Amino acid sequence: SPTTDSPAHSASTASTLITNIAALVTNDPSLGDGSPLGLIRDAALVIDGQRVAWTGERSKAPATDNRVDAGGRAVLPGFVDSHSHLVFAGDRTAEFNARMSGRPYSAGGIRTTVAATRAATDEELEANLTRYLREALRQGTTTFETKSGYGLTVEDEARALRIAARHTDEVTYLGAHIVSPDHAEDPAGPSEYVALVTGEMLDACAPYARWIDVFCEKGAFDGDQARAILTAGKARGLHPRIHANQLSHGPGVQLAVELDAASADHCTHLTDADVDALAHSRTVATLLPGAEFSTRAEWPDARRLLDAGVTVALSTDCNPGSSFTSSVPFCVALAVRDMRMTPDEAVWSATAGGARALRRDDIGRLAPGAYADLLLLDAPSHVHLAYRPGVPLVTGVWRRGVREV
Numbered sequence: 001s002p003t004t005d006s007p008a009h010s011a012s013t014a015s016t017l018i019t020n021i022a023a024l025v026t027n028d029p030s031l032g033d034g035s036p037l038g039l040i041r042d043a044a045l046v047i048d049g050q051r052v053a054w055t056g057e058r059s060k061a062p063a064t065d066n067r068v069d070a071g072g073r074a075v076l077p078g079f080v081d082s083h084s085h086l087v088f089a090g091d092r093t094a095e096f097n098a099r100m101s102g103r104p105y106s107a108g109g110i111r112t113t114v115a116a117t118r119a120a121t122d123e124e125l126e127a128n129l130t131r132y133l134r135e136a137l138r139q140g141t142t143t144f145e146t147k148s149g150y151g152l153t154v155e156d157e158a159r160a161l162r163i164a165a166r167h168t169d170e171v172t173y174l175g176a177h178i179v180s181p182d183h184a185e186d187p188a189g190p191s192e193y194v195a196l197v198t199g200e201m202l203d204a205c206a207p208y209a210r211w212i213d214v215f216c217e218k219g220a221f222d223g224d225q226a227r228a229i230l231t232a233g234k235a236r237g238l239h240p241r242i243h244a245n246q247l248s249h250g251p252g253v254q255l256a257v258e259l260d261a262a263s264a265d266h267c268t269h270l271t272d273a274d275v276d277a278l279a280h281s282r283t284v285a286t287l288l289p290g291a292e293f294s295t296r297a298e299w300p301d302a303r304r305l306l307d308a309g310v311t312v313a314l315s316t317d318c319n320p321g322s323s324f325t326s327s328v329p330f331c332v333a334l335a336v337r338d339m340r341m342t343p344d345e346a347v348w349s350a351t352a353g354g355a356r357a358l359r360r361d362d363i364g365r366l367a368p369g370a371y372a373d374l375l376l377l378d379a380p381s382h383v384h385l386a387y388r389p390g391v392p393l394v395t396g397v398w399r400r401g402v403r404e405v
């Protein structure tokens with residue numbers, strides 16, 4: 001945090017009290033009511049610089065430079081959207097229309113976006129990314145992960161990551177989204193493309209990325225290929241996460257646990273052994289209900305995972321093919337209505353759960369020391385996120401202590 005004491009940033013170094021909070025979600029079970037949400041009623045919170053300095057009952061709040069009256073509304077940690085694909089050009093309206101007339105979703109549609117993305121300039125890609133980020137911020141997202149995967153050449157993957165890295169620390173190399181169309185006719189099959197992804201492309205991409213991901217699925221990469229790709233990434237200092245068990249049963253979840261991936265994402269088609277493996281691991285199951293919504297697919301069973309003791313995160317998967325929503329509140333509502341999560345669980349998963357999926361403890365919670373990434377709802381409780389679906393309830397957003405919305 002290099003600029004906190006410079007005069008230009010003096011507004012963010014002053015302390016600010018947000019008071020008259022009807023319900024404050026801290027995600028710190030040692031605070032408030034002792035539930036996982038660490039809910040404090042009639043609460044206040046103090047921001048000092050980029051961080052939370054104090055939380056508690058409003059009657060006990062310390063004196064500060066500035067004061068914001070929350071007006072009896074709810075405050076919660078900013079959403080941590082730990083899975084998105086935002087470096088792309090074009091859209092897939094025609095494919096969505098066809099799907100809503102009965103055509104199934106398949107990985108093949110990714111090629112349409114690859115062609116549009118390759119044809120776009122850097123400026124166009126960055127303008128698209130910024131537009132979706134702004135859209136997400138207005139809906140409460142203060143941290144997002146995003147991936148490459150629509151370039152699939154050394155240059156196009158590296159440029160996607162270079163652009164993404166200007167906007168987030170949570171950058172994921174997904175050269176293994178599908179086998180590049182340029183390699184579809186290779187006599188040796190996908191192995192030549194896997195060699196590129198684990199060789200020259202990895203070298204070009206590793207400097208910009210924190211994570212490496214593979215779409216492990218029929219029509220994309222099998223378990224052995226995924227293991228080779230993730231292992232090569234690990235050797236270069238990238239940490240694995242994986243698109244697993246989205247469209248069918250497969251080896252992805254077991255592989256995630258075997259490699260200590262931070263997250264196995266989608267988890268729609270799981271065996272009991274998959275659930276058991278996740279429950280005995282550090283790997284988070286990231287559920288992406290926007291994808292099931294937009295592909296009219298069967299819902300992942302969050303209840304089954306939670307009851308087994310699996311840590312669940314909830315994210316948008318925002319991408320032009322399978323889930324063109326940047327709205328975490330929409331995903332929270334779907335998760336409660338259709339994936340059998342309670343509102344408390346869904347809110348936890350979209351905040352603290354996302355932070356776990358990124359192996360972060362400085363975000364996703366509002367306790368002293370954590371980043372002051374938080375949002376103010378135009379509602380008295382976080383439950384309204386599910387109770388009032390489709391309503392734009394996010395009325396204030398602070399990121400790193402600065403009010404952005």
Ligand code: NIG
Nearest residue numbers: 110215243291317319321322
């Ligand atoms: O997470 N599953 C693979 N990738 C994306 C979809 C990408 C696309 O269809 O463009 C997903 O759903």
Ligand code: FE
Nearest residue numbers: 083085243317
């Ligand atoms: Fe995805």
